[in-house]
Amino acid sequence: MRRNHRQATIAISVALFSLALTPLHADVTPSPTPSPTATSFKALQEQYKKDRETFIQAVKNREQRIREINSAFKASVDKATYEAKTLMATATTPDQKNAISAQRRSAVAAAIVARESAVAALGSLPTPPVEPVRPTKMAAPGMSDQKAKPKR
Numbered sequence: 129m130r131r132n133h134r135q136a137t138i139a140i141s142v143a144l145f146s147l148a149l150t151p152l153h154a155d156v157t158p159s160p161t162p163s164p165t166a167t168s169f170k171a172l173q174e175q176y177k178k179d180r181e182t183f184i185q186a187v188k189n190r191e192q193r194i195r196e197i198n199s200a201f202k203a204s205v206d207k208a209t210y211e212a213k214t215l216m217a218t219a220t221t222p223d224q225k226n227a228i229s230a231q232r233r234s235a236v237a238a239a240i241v242a243r244e245s246a247v248a249a250l251g252s253l254p255t256p257p258v259e260p261v262r263p264t265k266m267a268a269p270g271m272s273d274q275k276a277k278p279k280r
Contacts, residue, residue: 172260179257186254193250201243208235 212232219225 169260169263176257176260183254183256190250190253194247197243197246200246201239204239204242205236208232208239211235 209232212228215228216225219228
């Protein structure tokens, strides 16, 4: 019993001594400053919006170029097919027909190679920007305890 009384006295004296060491005056004109994380998050969010617009424009430009490449590919394949059909109408021997078919296949293969090299020259897809993560707020110490309480 005496030991508990002694420990309580020591604890109270330590608490009072620590309170006496802390300054008890406040700044007369506190300047409200926004937290650096909120300011930097807003700046990051603005930069993300600019990067996203740039990314969207780059994707649109790439899609437009691919459409142009595909239309040129289709035009060359259609031309080779049309020429093969017109020549096939006048061909009489199997050797002539085989030569026309081989010519058509080689023209289509050349068009495929040209298309693939043009798409490869565009490069890879642009990388999308990474959206900044909102800084988390610290929860009050007692907030998590309320969830653990049983419902009535």
